[in-house]
Amino acid sequence: MTSPTNDTALMPYDDVLAAFDPALGLEVHVELNTASKMFCGCPATFGGEPNAGTCPTCLGLPGAMPVVNGKAVESAIRIGLALNCEIAEWCRFARKNYFYPDMPKNFQTSQYDEPIAFDGWMDVDVDGETFRVEIERAHMEEDTGKSLHVGGATGRIHGADHSLVDYNRAGIPLIEIVTRPILGAGEKAPEVAKAYVSQLRELIVALGVSEARMDQGNLRADVNLSLSPKGSGTLGTRTETKNVNSFRSVERAVRYEMQRHAAVLSGGGSILQETRHWHEDTGITTSGREKSDAEDYRYFPEPDLVPVAPSREWVEELRGTLPENPTARRARLQEEWGFSDLDMRDTIGAGALGLVEETIAAGATPQAARKWWLGELARRSNEDGVDLVDLPITPADVARVQALVDEKTVNDKLARQVIEGVLAGEGSPDEVVASRGLAVVSDDGALGAAVDKAIAENPDVAEKIRDGKHAAAGALIGAVMKEMRGQADAARVRELVLEKLA
């Protein structure tokens, strides 16, 4: 089945806004960090020897009986409460029936008309404005296994000569958080979508219920978008772009779909209700499978599991464990850090609030933390096309780099090289300084002692230099650099060697 429309026709963004109102919808899957899986005792770890972390229950073998993971229910309730949801007094799991090789049971145990959490909201900050995103539901389900297609060029099934299935991920607990249609975002729709996912991630991290790494698939976003004629107040036909795996891609996918929908609609065509694949490299979406609202998964209540009926006492006890609410937290941090509204807006917009907070906790000043994350590191994240949180550098590393600057071990220029080394996987900031010889030690006392030692240990080399063979100085400089772990100013060492042996 092919779409009659040309996928590549795009309308200029300003023209889209003049003619249409966008409606967004986001479905975010959060993989919980429980020790065991949703319905069995297998380890809920990512990766490892394929199919080592499986048992009859998560392989869907006949007669195996599932048991609900209490810790996953607790995490689901805490997520629901943090999203200002109602918590069901009684709810059930349901079987969602479909066939796919990475799903061993041929149904996914999920929740259907009885989610554990519903009717909530989250306030999202975008450029200093607050958008209230309404949460329809947050429900519990299990992850699928993973297929690996071998032999094709792109890792996709097309062109592959065989496929392998790894069920280690099958049964890992997931929470799916579904918004109501987000209306009224207008030109900021792409930014609102990005900010929602980014701020939701921050909340999940604060709750401590998931690693929440988008690049690792712990947090996956499906982005729904539709357009309606401007001012009509109706909802158009939506498409669902699946598994968008970074904040910046969420923003790009929304913008792309807005421009694509607008081109189709203004050309007299209609939008096909379907899933779309997001292509990170080319920044486009392509047609997936057709999807109707009443897609028949033949949901029915799971007969092998008892209903979940959390007591009100337990729910209130869990409410007491919630982290500070995000709006209050942002206000407190701005006050503590002495940031202007603009500083704060930029920090939140870059998805750097938590990173800056952790960098300050590791010893940097607020201004220094902000400078690195929004300066050099933001530049690198743009260049590499990855989110700040996914850069291979920790807040502690960034605080250490600033400490090296403050100690005058490196200057600002060398500090950027230290960061480059950390990002390249060369080790901690101190290791990079040592291995690259970046430190500026120009203190003659420390250098002089090392030079004297090198001369004493290499009398024959020293003699040559005294005889005017200055080329031999390299051996002594090398000895000093080794003694100083590479953190010496080589030019100054050379001067000292020649002065002492003149």
Ligand SMILES: [Zn+2]
């Ligand atoms: Zn298992």
